[in-house]
Amino acid sequence: MNDVVTLAHGAGGKQTAELIDTVFKTHFSNPEFTADDAAVLHVGNTKLAFTTDGFIVSPPEFPGGNIGKLSICGTVNDLACMGAKPLYLSCAFVIEEGFSLAKLDAYAAAMKETAAEAGVRIVAGDTKVAGKGQVDHLFITTTGIGQLVEGVHPSGAQAKPGDAVIVTGDIGRHGCTILLARNQFGIDADVTSDCAPLWHTVQSMLSVTPDIHVIRDATRGGVGTVLYEIAGQSRVGIHLDSQAIPVHPSVQGVCGMLGLEPLYLACEGRLVVFAPQEKAPALVDVLRQGEYSRQAAIIGTVTADEPGRVVVRTEIGAETLLPPPGGELLPRIC
Amino acid sequence: MNDVVTLAHGAGGKQTAELIDTVFKTHFSNPEFTADDAAVLHVGNTKLAFTTDGFIVSPPEFPGGNIGKLSICGTVNDLACMGAKPLYLSCAFVIEEGFSLAKLDAYAAAMKETAAEAGVRIVAGDTKVAGKGQVDHLFITTTGIGQLVEGVHPSGAQAKPGDAVIVTGDIGRHGCTILLARNQFGIDADVTSDCAPLWHTVQSMLSVTPDIHVIRDATRGGVGTVLYEIAGQSRVGIHLDSQAIPVHPSVQGVCGMLGLEPLYLACEGRLVVFAPQEKAPALVDVLRQGEYSRQAAIIGTVTADEPGRVVVRTEIGAETLLPPPGGELLPRIC
Numbered sequence: 001m002n003d004v005v006t007l008a009h010g011a012g013g014k015q016t017a018e019l020i021d022t023v024f025k026t027h028f029s030n031p032e033f034t035a036d037d038a039a040v041l042h043v044g045n046t047k048l049a050f051t052t053d054g055f056i057v058s059p060p061e062f063p064g065g066n067i068g069k070l071s072i073c074g075t076v077n078d079l080a081c082m083g084a085k086p087l088y089l090s091c092a093f094v095i096e097e098g099f100s101l102a103k104l105d106a107y108a109a110a111m112k113e114t115a116a117e118a119g120v121r122i123v124a125g126d127t128k129v130a131g132k133g134q135v136d137h138l139f140i141t142t143t144g145i146g147q148l149v150e151g152v153h154p155s156g157a158q159a160k161p162g163d164a165v166i167v168t169g170d171i172g173r174h175g176c177t178i179l180l181a182r183n184q185f186g187i188d189a190d191v192t193s194d195c196a197p198l199w200h201t202v203q204s205m206l207s208v209t210p211d212i213h214v215i216r217d218a219t220r221g222g223v224g225t226v227l228y229e230i231a232g233q234s235r236v237g238i239h240l241d242s243q244a245i246p247v248h249p250s251v252q253g254v255c256g257m258l259g260l261e262p263l264y265l266a267c268e269g270r271l272v273v274f275a276p277q278e279k280a281p282a283l284v285d286v287l288r289q290g291e292y293s294r295q296a297a298i299i300g301t302v303t304a305d306e307p308g309r310v311v312v313r314t315e316i317g318a319e320t321l322l323p324p325p326g327g328e329l330l331p332r333i334c
Numbered sequence: 335m336n337d338v339v340t341l342a343h344g345a346g347g348k349q350t351a352e353l354i355d356t357v358f359k360t361h362f363s364n365p366e367f368t369a370d371d372a373a374v375l376h377v378g379n380t381k382l383a384f385t386t387d388g389f390i391v392s393p394p395e396f397p398g399g400n401i402g403k404l405s406i407c408g409t410v411n412d413l414a415c416m417g418a419k420p421l422y423l424s425c426a427f428v429i430e431e432g433f434s435l436a437k438l439d440a441y442a443a444a445m446k447e448t449a450a451e452a453g454v455r456i457v458a459g460d461t462k463v464a465g466k467g468q469v470d471h472l473f474i475t476t477t478g479i480g481q482l483v484e485g486v487h488p489s490g491a492q493a494k495p496g497d498a499v500i501v502t503g504d505i506g507r508h509g510c511t512i513l514l515a516r517n518q519f520g521i522d523a524d525v526t527s528d529c530a531p532l533w534h535t536v537q538s539m540l541s542v543t544p545d546i547h548v549i550r551d552a553t554r555g556g557v558g559t560v561l562y563e564i565a566g567q568s569r570v571g572i573h574l575d576s577q578a579i580p581v582h583p584s585v586q587g588v589c590g591m592l593g594l595e596p597l598y599l600a601c602e603g604r605l606v607v608f609a610p611q612e613k614a615p616a617l618v619d620v621l622r623q624g625e626y627s628r629q630a631a632i633i634g635t636v637t638a639d640e641p642g643r644v645v646v647r648t649e650i651g652a653e654t655l656l657p658p659p660g661g662e663l664l665p666r667i668c
Contacts, residue, residue, distance in 0.1 A: 005433045010463025023439050024459055027446040032422070032457040039457035041422055041479070044380030052424035052477055054462045056469075088366070088375055090386035092475045094428075099339045105357050112361040123366040123373035125358055126475075128388045129344025135390075136468035141426045141460075143386055143477035145375070 012220025013325040038082045040148065049084035051075060052143040060107070060137050062181040064173075064193030065268075067140055068107030072114040073197045073268055075144040077217040080202040081271070083154050084146030086120035092141045093125070097132045104138070118197035120144070151210050158213040159234035161304040164280035166273040168201060168293040169194060170246040171223050172265030176254050179265075187257060189250040196269030196292040204286045204293075205273065212283075214274035217267070224263035225325040226272050227310045237306030240322070242314050246295045263322065274302065346554025347659040372416045374482065383418035385409060386477040394441070394471050396515040398507075398527030399602075402441030405474040406448040407531045407602055411551040414536040415605070417488050418480030420454035426475045427459070431466045438472070452531035454478065485544050492547040493568035495638035498614035500607040502535060502627040503528060504580040505557050506599030510588050513599075521591060523584040530603030530626040538624050539607065542616045548608035551601070558597035559659040560606050561644045571640035574656070576648050580629045597656065608636065 008015040025033070032039050038051035053074045060067040071091065079086045091111065095104065115122050173194040180189060198217065205212060214234075218226045223245075231238050247255075247262045255262050269292050275283055280298050287296035310322040342349040359367070366373050372385035387408045394401040405425065413420045425445065429438065449456050507528040514523060532551065539546060548568075552560045557579075565572050581589075581596045589596050603626050609617055614632050621630035644656040 005429045023442050027442040028456040030455045044378045046378030052426045053460045054426040092386045092388040095339045108357050108361040121364045122362040126387045134470035141475035
């Protein structure tokens with residue numbers, strides 16, 4: 001490990017896991033400590049999920065959303081991925097001196113609207129102001145409490161050979177949007193972030209079956225990083241059909257120009273779901289009726305062989321290993 | 335209101351309250367939303383307190399603590415002030431690229447130690463890395479869940495005429511320490527931060543009586559700001575005896591040199607407590623047996639007249655109005 005924190009430590013891949021293992025797990029280890037999306041707490045007669053997430057997106061406004069909307073979606077989705085109904089949120093702001101009050105108001109309005117849509121209440125907050133140059137515009141940290149749905153236990157370690165791998169929509173839109181919003185490449189393309197609160201999406205799947213093995217949101221590191229994590233945690237292989245993976249043509253185009261892999265671009269409104277093969281068609285059916293999952297698709301299967309690896313079958317039928325995540329992922333979205 | 339966020343908006347005084355009222359309360363209003371230290375949530379058969387706090391102290395290390403210790407104390411103390419036993423914490427880090435891993439490890443170690451002392455478990459976390467210059471060293475946001483003690487309902491609105499006003503130790507040490515640690519004044523003085531987790535301090539008071547009207551930690555804005563808030567919320571007057579207010583000689587000296595009022599310097603390990611006059615001596619007795627409250631003292635009384643005002647009786651017996659808080663408080667500690 002290097003002796004300073006690097007951008008790769010924040011990219012959501014291997015180095016992030018290393019940082020968490022060597023610094024935080026070492027010190028914070030206790031029975032409820034989680035490296036998962038949320039901790040599970042037994043409080044009185046209730047099982048709660050508890051999760052926190054910091055949002056530092058630059059620029060803070062982008063086609064399809066802003067940091068306010070994103071900060072609600074991120075935490076709502078982390079709870080949803082645990083099979084937990086989001087109940088309460090707190091939000092802590094660090095704002096740069098001189099930041100526009102009108103913008104702050106617009107972000108708070110987006111937070112309100114997104115929270116209302118997800119059925120969650122913002123109940124506590126904190127505001128700090130940092131001097132000019134001490135923070136890039138503003139950071140928002142949201143923390144959520146959700147109530148675990150009885151009999152539902154999705155986890156990255158629960159993928160089983162034979163499972164279908166589902167994505168709930170076209171991938172890579174958020175990462176691609178942020179990349180274009182930074183204007184570093186002079187590319188103009190019609191892409192908006194997929195940023196959305198997904199509790200109702202999860203609820204619709206649970207109405208089909210509680211027997212869903214894995215639900216993960218593919219944020220930092222994209223679908224590819226999530227698949228490698230699940231392959232490792234569940235000790236299974238994952239075979240993808242490249243033709244089946246939904247990617248918006250504009251995202252595909254931008255990726256082609258810049259040599260990026262859509263599987264490694266961040267999503268903020270897409271779930272990766274592992275479920276028994278026989279349940280998969282009904283899940284895709286219900287997903288396609290939902291506002292945020294019209295392009296849901298089965299993109300692969302789980303195998304007992306090649307544990308820990310993600311293999312892609314290309315258009316011409318060749319099988320290649322998806323390059324494992326590592327180092328700094330481009331574009332860095334947070 | 336100005337059209338941009340100013341440092342005064344983050345100083346914890348009048349402008350902070352304005353910002354919360356005009357932006358956040360407007361949008362986030364709901365029955366559980368709180369402007370208090372923590373929200374009260376009814377989850378299953380349990381009443382929980384829920385609070386969040388962002389820590390951006392500069393420098394991140396100071397005599398008596400560091401940002402890691404501070405981030406645990408702040409949230410533990412916000413729960414304790416609600417009469418809630420701290421149960422669980424989450425922590426979200428935003429770290430500047432290039433920050434020392436050894437320092438990060440030291441802060442995490444301090445967090446572990448402080449959490450263990452307070453009897454609270456760190457169960458969830460998040461790590462983001464911001465580019466060089468996008469964040470000043472590191473920010474930590476902690477969010478806490480506590481269990482409300484049955485029959486205990488302290489609140490800033492509960493102060494009653496006749497109550498005694500107690501502080502649990504000498505005031506202004508944290509603000510004074512941070513001011514000196516910045517080395518802007520070339521003053522050398524032997525002052526350490528009072529930064530401490532205070533759940534056990536609250537517990538010791540509750541062992542004397544559950545009938546405590548107000549418990550507040552005097553952080554941003556110091557004891558003076560807290561007293562003005564309580565005077566306003568409870569519509570009472572507060573009379574202080576300047577001679578009774580414990581201030582460390584070094585803090586007094588620094589304040590004398592710089593023209594600062596110790597009542598407006600931040601504490602991070604001191605509580606302001608309002609309780610019935612007849613209970614006050616026993617409370618002070620038990621406090622003086624505690625590690626963090628050996629200098630507890632009764633510093634004033636609550637009156638029905640002059641609601642909303644804080645009056646100080648000076649050494650020579652004159653009564654003067656404590657100048658109300660407002661604008662940017664010096665030194666800005668977060």
